Amino acid sequence: MTLSLNRLKELLLYDPDTGIFTWISSTKNYRRPIGAVAGYINSLGYVQIGIDCVAYGAHRLAWMYVHGNLPEMDVDHINGNPSDNRIENLRLATHQQNMCNRKRRRDNTSGYPGVYFNKAANKWRACIRFEGKRIHLGYFKTAQEAHDKYVEASKNYHSQYTRAQP
Numbered sequence: 001m002t003l004s005l006n007r008l009k010e011l012l013l014y015d016p017d018t019g020i021f022t023w024i025s026s027t028k029n030y031r032r033p034i035g036a037v038a039g040y041i042n043s044l045g046y047v048q049i050g051i052d053c054v055a056y057g058a059h060r061l062a063w064m065y066v067h068g069n070l071p072e073m074d075v076d077h078i079n080g081n082p083s084d085n086r087i088e089n090l091r092l093a094t095h096q097q098n099m100c101n102r103k104r105r106r107d108n109t110s111g112y113p114g115v116y117f118n119k120a121a122n123k124w125r126a127c128i129r130f131e132g133k134r135i136h137l138g139y140f141k142t143a144q145e146a147h148d149k150y151v152e153a154s155k156n157y158h159s160q161y162t163r164a165q166p
Contacts, residue, residue: 014065019085045082058085074098112147126150
């Protein structure tokens with residue numbers, strides 16, 4: 001069963017200025033205090049809200065609450081904070097665009113996205129992904145130089161979806 005806008009608004013109130021959902025009604029399966037903040041923060045930092053035994057991302061529910069439907073596209077957090085569900089911080093993006101502004105990987109040793117140390121060349125390598133392909137940007141003496149090249153390329157390839165900062 002798909003969640004309808006009527007069902008969402010029957011159970012929850014959304015404040016677009018704060019991005020917070022509060023319960024305005026209980027379900028028969030689970031009694032929630034009316035006025036309580038809805039949801040919990042999952043291990044990735046996203047707010048999840050359970051409705052009729054299905055977990056939904058609060059950012060997707062916020063989009064639905066304001067625009068009337070659950071989008072097929074990704075709902076991207078512009079500022080990169082997955083728990084900031086203010087409507088002004090949300091935008092539609094393709095999955096590829098959404099991946100352009102993800103955070104730096106935990107196992108990244110350079111401190112910069114798209115920058116790796118190449119032992120064979122004994123230099124820092126910069127590369128960027130675009131349309132499923134890795135594009136080599138060059139070898140550099142310092143990680144900062146490689147990062148600068150990545151930032152320049154990111155503006156060209158990823159436009160407004162870039163997250164070039166470490």
